[in-house]
Amino acid sequence: MSELAYKRTNVYEKADDKLLQEIFDYAKGYKVFLDEGKTEREACAFAKEQAKLHGYKPYQFGQKLSVGDKVYYDNRGKNLYLIKVGSKDIATNGIRILASHIDSPRIDFKQVPLYETDGIAFAKTHYYGGIRKYQWATVPLALHGAVALKDGSVIDIKVGEDENDPVFYISDLLPHLASKQNAKTLAEGIGGEDLNVWLGNIPYTLAENEKDKTVKENLLKILFEKYGMKEEDFLSAELCVVPAYKAKDVGFDRGLMGAYGHDDRVCSYPAFTALFDEENSEQTVMVILADKEEIGSEGTTGMQCVLFTDLIDALAQSFGVSSAQVRANSKCLSADVNAGYDPNFRDVCEPLNTAYISCGAGVTKFTGARGKGSSNDADAEFIGFLRRIFDENGVIWQTGEMGKVDAGGGGTVAKYIAKMNIDTIDIGVPVISMHSPFEVISKADLYEVYLAFRAFLK
Numbered sequence: 109m110s111e112l113a114y115k116r117t118n119v120y121e122k123a124d125d126k127l128l129q130e131i132f133d134y135a136k137g138y139k140v141f142l143d144e145g146k147t148e149r150e151a152c153a154f155a156k157e158q159a160k161l162h163g164y165k166p167y168q169f170g171q172k173l174s175v176g177d178k179v180y181y182d183n184r185g186k187n188l189y190l191i192k193v194g195s196k197d198i199a200t201n202g203i204r205i206l207a208s209h210i211d212s213p214r215i216d217f218k219q220v221p222l223y224e225t226d227g228i229a230f231a232k233t234h235y236y237g238g239i240r241k242y243q244w245a246t247v248p249l250a251l252h253g254a255v256a257l258k259d260g261s262v263i264d265i266k267v268g269e270d271e272n273d274p275v276f277y278i279s280d281l282l283p284h285l286a287s288k289q290n291a292k293t294l295a296e297g298i299g300g301e302d303l304n305v306w307l308g309n310i311p312y313t314l315a316e317n318e319k320d321k322t323v324k325e326n327l328l329k330i331l332f333e334k335y336g337m338k339e340e341d342f343l344s345a346e347l348c349v350v351p352a353y354k355a356k357d358v359g360f361d362r363g364l365m366g367a368y369g370h371d372d373r374v375c376s377y378p379a380f381t382a383l384f385d386e387e388n389s390e391q392t393v394m395v396i397l398a399d400k401e402e403i404g405s406e407g408t409t410g411m412q413c414v415l416f417t418d419l420i421d422a423l424a425q426s427f428g429v430s431s432a433q434v435r436a437n438s439k440c441l442s443a444d445v446n447a448g449y450d451p452n453f454r455d456v457c458e459p460l461n462t463a464y465i466s467c468g469a470g471v472t473k474f475t476g477a478r479g480k481g482s483s484n485d486a487d488a489e490f491i492g493f494l495r496r497i498f499d500e501n502g503v504i505w506q507t508g509e510m511g512k513v514d515a516g517g518g519g520t521v522a523k524y525i526a527k528m529n530i531d532t533i534d535i536g537v538p539v540i541s542m543h544s545p546f547e548v549i550s551k552a553d554l555y556e557v558y559l560a561f562r563a564f565l566k
Contacts, residue, residue, distance in 0.1 A: 116467040116506045119552035135551040138377045139355040142367045146350045147252045148186045148399045151210035155188055155380050162384045173426040187409035190395040199429035202437030204391045204565055206379040207521055209401035212369040213237030213543045217347040224324040230304040237402030241298045243544050245280035253347035263335050268352040275352045277306040305349055351545040370547040375443035375536040382561035389565045401521055411521040440532040442522035446470045446508050448538030456515045463508030463538035466550040469560040470508045472534040477517025484522035486533035501563035504556050
């Protein structure tokens with residue numbers, strides 16, 4: 109990267125045939141992860157299986173860790189910690205942490221979802237994360253999730269991904285009848301209580317009397333026959349709808365990739381693959397695949413949970429050193445996406461300080477909104493450290509903010525990790541149409557983030 113931050117390098121302009129092949133090959137593996145891990149449960153399961161293949165074993169609190177250990181901690185199936193213990197003293201060298209999240213904006217079923225009206229059965233929903241509601245109407249949707257039964261068993265549900273599966277649907281008005289809707293703002297065009305998912309319309313005959321035919325009862329019959337599930341089991345279910353389509357190359361040259369859930373699986377995948385591929389690192393490394401980032405990192409599986417510090421405490425205790433000293437000497441990359449520059453909406457960007465597509469890993473010194481509210485603002489010294497290791501390892505990177513100062517803003521898990529006295533900065537892939545059902549990224553940026561993470565772990 110040039111010493112002038114505003115002069116960026118387009119990765120594709122620099123790439124020779126070898127690098128181009130590496131970029132495209134790496135993207136193939138990422139596509140598999142995207143298609144198999146559309147929810148945090150599925151992404152967690154995918155990464156855990158990959159960890160097992162690379163020799164990682166389950167960790168239990170009370171277990172003493174030693175140099176060379178490779179362990180994982182599965183937190184409720186929705187949050188995964190991967191730890192590799194290096195030979196360097198963790199008291200003086202700390203831990204190298206890569207923290208990303210595996211939840212994405214979506215539409216959740218309510219706890220009492222099923223109802224029937226005018227011959228159609230629907231599910232009531234509550235959207236999760238910051239979506240633009242109008243974008244989710246009239247696209248094919250797949251149903252994913254888990255149903256916990258009273259006997260303790262859990263039913264996994266995935267409908268809409270196989271070519272032979274049905275899909276689900278949220279309707280919108282036809283333009284011929286939408287004059288009143290057109291007068292509303294985009295935010296008001298479709299309300300939260302309008303995101304009702306179409307489930308079916310064939311009635312089921314409970315008795316000879318025609319009045320007893322209901323579509324809802326037919327759906328319950330189907331659910332019971334296929335899953336052994338009753339209506340009351342929705343009370344202990346986590347079900348959501350996500351776009352049913354798969355990750356696809358975008359454009360004639362295939363340099364871009366479109367998919368649901370790039371935010372933030374586009375940083376999660378480089379995080380755990382960098383860990384697995386950088387086997388010779390002497391650093392102690394922790395990769396975090398967190399849940400609940402899109403709603404403030406709350407709950408038992410979010411980054412505000414004390415589990416994070418509990419695991420650092422356990423590492424420190426294994427080597428008889430101070431947990432506070434370990435945290436003070438640790439460094440973290442908050443692996444999260446940033447808004448990519450879109451020439452169609454340039455008015456919300458400040459061109460000198462925005463992340464450009466295909467110009468490498470995007471480093472974001474601070475996030476937050478307007479006056480840096482709710483932001484981690486990384487130290488200059490930490491950025492200097494990263495500049496050195498990125499440049500030494502040939503990583504193409506850039507800086508970028510989340511749009512113009514007064515245009516809006518956003519946050520990440522960085523501020524929660526920084527509260528633990530750990531140097532933390534955001535770095536990730538620039539994304540076009542973030543939080544939409546079909547986001548777009550550059551394969552080149554994905555690969556450069558992977559290289560940046562490997563350099564950091566060295």
